[in-house]
Amino acid sequence: xxxxxxxxxxxxxxxxxxxxxxxxxxxxxxxxxxxxxxxxxxxxxxxxxxxxxxxxxxxxxxxxxxxxxxxxxxxxxxxxxxxxxxxxxxxxxxxxxxxxxxxxxxxxxxxxxxxxxxxxxxxxxxxxxxxxxxxxxxxxxxxxxxxxxxxxxxxxxxxxxxxxxxxxxxxxxxxxxxxxxxxxxxxxxxxxxxxxxxxxxxxxxxxxxxxxxxxxxxxxxxxxxxxxxxxxxxxxxxxxxxxxxxxxxxxxxxxxxxxxxxxxxxxxxxxxxxxxxxxxxxxxxxxxxxxxxxxxxxxxxxxxxxxxxxxxxxxxxxxxxxxxxxxxxxxxxxxxxxxxxxxxxxxxxxxxxxxxxxxxxxxxxxxxxxxxxxxxxxxxxxxxxxxxxxxxxxxxxxxxxxxxxxxxxxxxxxxxxxxxxxxxxxxxxxxxxxxxxxxxxxxxxxxxxxxxxxxxxxxxxxxxxxxxxxxxxxx
Amino acid sequence: xxxxxxxxxxxxxxxxxxxxxxxxxxxxxxxxxxxxxxxxxxxxxxxxxxxxxxxxxxxxxxxxxxxxxxxxxxxxxxxxxxxxxxxxxxxxxxxxxxxxxxxxxxxxxxxxxxxxxxxxxxxxxxxxxxxxxxxxxxxxxxxxxxxxxxxxxxxxxxxxxxxxxxxxxxxxxxxxxx
Numbered sequence: 001x002x003x004x005x006x007x008x009x010x011x012x013x014x015x016x017x018x019x020x021x022x023x024x025x026x027x028x029x030x031x032x033x034x035x036x037x038x039x040x041x042x043x044x045x046x047x048x049x050x051x052x053x054x055x056x057x058x059x060x061x062x063x064x065x066x067x068x069x070x071x072x073x074x075x076x077x078x079x080x081x082x083x084x085x086x087x088x089x090x091x092x093x094x095x096x097x098x099x100x101x102x103x104x105x106x107x108x109x110x111x112x113x114x115x116x117x118x119x120x121x122x123x124x125x126x127x128x129x130x131x132x133x134x135x136x137x138x139x140x141x142x143x144x145x146x147x148x149x150x151x152x153x154x155x156x157x158x159x160x161x162x163x164x165x166x167x168x169x170x171x172x173x174x175x176x177x178x179x180x181x182x183x184x185x186x187x188x189x190x191x192x193x194x195x196x197x198x199x200x201x202x203x204x205x206x207x208x209x210x211x212x213x214x215x216x217x218x219x220x221x222x223x224x225x226x227x228x229x230x231x232x233x234x235x236x237x238x239x240x241x242x243x244x245x246x247x248x249x250x251x252x253x254x255x256x257x258x259x260x261x262x263x264x265x266x267x268x269x270x271x272x273x274x275x276x277x278x279x280x281x282x283x284x285x286x287x288x289x290x291x292x293x294x295x296x297x298x299x300x301x302x303x304x305x306x307x308x309x310x311x312x313x314x315x316x317x318x319x320x321x322x323x324x325x326x327x328x329x330x331x332x333x334x335x336x337x338x339x340x341x342x343x344x345x346x347x348x349x350x351x352x353x354x355x356x357x358x359x360x361x362x363x364x365x366x367x368x369x370x371x372x373x374x375x376x377x378x379x380x381x382x383x384x385x386x387x388x389x390x391x392x393x394x395x396x397x398x399x400x401x402x403x404x405x406x407x408x409x410x411x412x413x414x415x416x417x418x419x420x421x422x423x424x425x426x427x428x429x430x431x432x433x434x435x436x437x438x439x440x441x442x443x444x445x446x447x448x449x450x451x452x453x454x455x456x457x458x459x460x461x462x463x464x465x466x467x468x469x470x471x472x473x474x475x
Numbered sequence: 476x477x478x479x480x481x482x483x484x485x486x487x488x489x490x491x492x493x494x495x496x497x498x499x500x501x502x503x504x505x506x507x508x509x510x511x512x513x514x515x516x517x518x519x520x521x522x523x524x525x526x527x528x529x530x531x532x533x534x535x536x537x538x539x540x541x542x543x544x545x546x547x548x549x550x551x552x553x554x555x556x557x558x559x560x561x562x563x564x565x566x567x568x569x570x571x572x573x574x575x576x577x578x579x580x581x582x583x584x585x586x587x588x589x590x591x592x593x594x595x596x597x598x599x600x601x602x603x604x605x606x607x608x609x610x611x612x613x614x615x616x617x618x619x620x621x622x623x624x625x626x627x628x629x630x631x632x633x634x635x636x637x638x639x640x641x642x643x644x645x646x647x648x649x650x651x652x653x
Contacts, residue, residue, distance in 0.1 A: 009634070016634040020608065022615045022626075051640050055594065056609050062591050063507045066521060069499050072528045073492075081490050082535040471533075 015041060019048050094466055101459050102452065109451050121170040122221040125210065126234050128166045132185060132208050133228030135160035140196055147207070150192025151274070151335050154183065169210060171220045184218075186211035189334055191230070202230035215329075264348045264402055267321050267409035269339040275332035278303055278417040282310035285413055288327040292320040294408075308417040315408040328413050335416075344402050351398045358392035365389075484541035487532075499528055502545060506552055509606045513556040515595045523559060527551045549611045550621050553603065560599075593647045594640075601636035608633065 017023040018031045035042050135157040140147050148156040154167060169184035191199075191207050199205050208228035212218040217225045224238040275281035278301065286296050294316030301310040316324045325337065365385035452459070478486075478497070486494035506527060510520035531548050538547055597605070607613045607621070615629045622629070 009631075013630045013634050016637055017615070017630050020615070020633065022630070047641065048637055051637070051644055052609055054590075054644060055605060055640055058587070058590050058594055059512050059606070059610065060504055060508045061587065063504065063511050063517060063520070066503060066507045067500075068503045068507070068521065068525055068528065069496050071525055072499050072532075073496055075525065075529055076492060076495065076532055079529075079532065081492060082488060082532060 015044065016048070019045055090470060094470060097466060098459070098463055101462060105455055105459065106448060106451065109455070110447075113447060113451065118171070118222055122224075122226070122236065124170045125221060125226050126236065128169065129185065129208055129210075129226045129228040130232075130234040131161050131166045132157060133232055133234060136187075136207060136228075137232055145196040147191060147194055147196065148187065150187045150189040151333055153187040153192060169220070171210075173220070184210060186215050189337070196230070199230055203233070205230040264344045264406040265318070266342045266344055266402075266405035267318055267339060268342070269321060269325060269337070269409065269411040270414075271325060271328060271334060271338070271411070272336040272414045272416070273328065273332040274335055274418040275415050276417065276419070278308040278310050278415060281331045281415050281417075282312060284331050285310075285312045285328055285415065286314075288324060288331075289314040289316060289411075292324045292327070293317050294320065294324065294411075297410075303417075306417075310415040311412065312415070313410070313412045315410055318407060318409045321409045321411070324411060328411075332415070342405075344406060348399065348402045348406075351395055351402060355392060355395040355399060358388060358395050362388035362392050479542065480544040481541035484535060484538065484544055487535060495532055498544065502548055503528075505545075505610045506548060509549065509552050509610055510556055512595065512606055513553070513599070513602055514559055519559065523555050524552065527555055530555075543617075545611055546613055546617050546621070549607060549613065553607075553621070589650060590644075590647045593643045597636075597639050597643055600632065601639040604629070604632050604636040605640060608636075 014023055014027050015031060018028060023031065035045070136148055136153065138160040139156055158164065158167075167183055167185060172184040185208050187208055188206050191205060196202070206227045207230050210218045210220055210225045210227075219225050219238075221236065224236045226234060227237050228234045273281070282299065282301050286299055289296055289312065294314050296312060296314045298311070298313040302308065303310075314324075321339065325339070329337075362385065365381065365388045368381040369385055480498065480501070483494045483498050483501075487498070503524065507517075507520050507524045510523045510527075511517050514520055514523070527548065530551055531544075538544065603622075604618065607618050613621070615626045615633070619626045619629045
């Protein structure tokens with residue numbers, strides 16, 4: 001005896017497994033060594049083998065004489081042979097039906113999912129706008145209540161916001177590899193650099209808004225634009241926000257307010273632009289002026305030492321002031337713009353009256369010279385006539401000047417070549433675009449998979465039914 | 476020389492339905508014996524065996540390894556027996572009760588019928604293991620795969636089934652002696 005207790009379950013399991021030839025080589029060696037010395041274990045194995053024979057004999061004897069062949073063959077006859085393949089068209093039909101169902105489900109539910117995703121983007125963008133707005137207000141508090149400059153606002157606001165990602169609009173389809181200067185948010189140029197107390201109703205003044213590449217409001221969030229207001233709140237506005245459409249809207253008055261036959265307002269505009277290429281921009285500025293019916297008075301270009309500068313002074317029809325300024329603004333980034341309208345209506349009326357009076361004096365003087373008997377001295381009469389004529393000419397010249405100034409506006413544009421300073425982290429190169437595309441694709445695939453899983457209770461039973469039906473038909 | 480199961484299966488898949496008759500002839504004894512032993516009713520066992528053969532015929536194309544036809548067929552039979560007992564409510568089928576001996580009804584008759592009755596009163600789990608191992612010659616790994624358990628667990632179950640079988644046979648021989 002090897003001292004192995006026979007009431008040990010582990011040992012008996014090993015012995016049982018060895019009886020079935022299911023133990024390992026090591027176990028077999030141990031069992032063989034044990035069996036050589038242990039009579040009870042040999043007896044147990046022999047008994048087990050005998051039991052097996054008795055069991056098989058008894059169980060199979062209980063069903064002696066059974067023959068199912070005829071019955072089974074009879075039932076097999078109407079069945080399709082198991083090796084026969086599906087007709088190809090039937091398999092194609094199955095796949096087609098399944099694919100159609102899946103496509104219909106995707107078509108139904110994907111827009112819903114996309115809508116909710118768009119809402120999430122809108123909320124994220126709203127948060128960005130609010131953070132930028134709060135940063136701008138903090139900047140103003142630190143700078144004598146003066147808002148950031150409309151051109152350098154990002155640079156100035158950046159220290160007051162948590163990170164640069166707030167300058168990224170998640171709904172901007174251009175993605176993160178867009179040009180660095182194409183920032184999705186723009187500060188209202190009419191507000192930049194001004195003091196907080198310049199505005200009577202800060203809750204109505206838009207400071208930051210979603211914008212496209214040209215700086216116009218971009219309704220990229222469900223047909224609306226997220227706007228940040230001067231009092232710090234942010235709001236989604238459907239359509240183009242009021243006061244921001246069309247850019248500059250300076251134009252001569254077209255109504256008679258009862259003050260004169262026609263109002264006379266002389267416009268004079270100056271603008272400073274930062275551009276990327278001074279040569280192209282100066283030529284484009286001249287073309288913009290002529291395109292609006294104006295003419296260039298002076299065009300200078302200095303490209304010897306940096307910063308390269310150019311200046312274009314021109315005259316344009318008064319009603320084209322706004323259009324010309326907008327076209328000039330599109331050439332680069334507006335650093336400063338100043339448009340002054342001088343109301344010369346009263347001067348025009350006064351000059352008209354003075355001209356009429358001068359004409360009367362001239363007529364009287366002329367009559368006096370023709371009737372020498374009525375005057376004390378012909379020399380005095382001639383002197384009076386000359387004075388009247390001179391006065392009439394001067395007044396007429398003044399009227400002409402007013403007409404000219406109110407008909408043609410003067411615009412002086414100063415262009416400076418400068419690279420944009422935008423502190424938004426940029427992921428350069430094609431790789432970022434490829435990564436973004438890959439990520440987007442994976443996201444879409446994941447969404448499709450999620451939707452398929454969510455609605456598996458619809459298509460899975462349908463697929464099973466189709467499968468069963470095809471099997472029945474096959475049978 | 477007799478053809479193997481795999482050869483017969485490939486013949487059936489090739490369109491020779493008569494070859495399936497040979498498969499039925501070859502396995503019907505064990506299949507019916509298994510079903511009768513598990514559910515305790517010969518007539519029902521024959522019906523059930525027929526159903527199992529039909530089901531096997533229908534799904535023959537899905538059989539990956541034709542040489543394992545016997546084991547696969549046993550799986551079908553076992554599943555149908557479980558379903559039959561479950562529907563009829565004839566036996567408790569929970570895992571805990573698999574090895575609890577069924578209560579003896581009346582005193583079993585003597586002789587061969589008494590032995591069969593004793594064997595039929597074995598716990599259901601023991602009968603499953605014994606039929607798989609002794610009638611269908613399945614390995615522990617195959618049994619474990621079929622039952623969804625581990626080989627170690629099958630070893631334990633085999634030992635317990637053998638002990639139950641020994642007890643039943645001892646009781647039968649004791650009755651014959653008395």
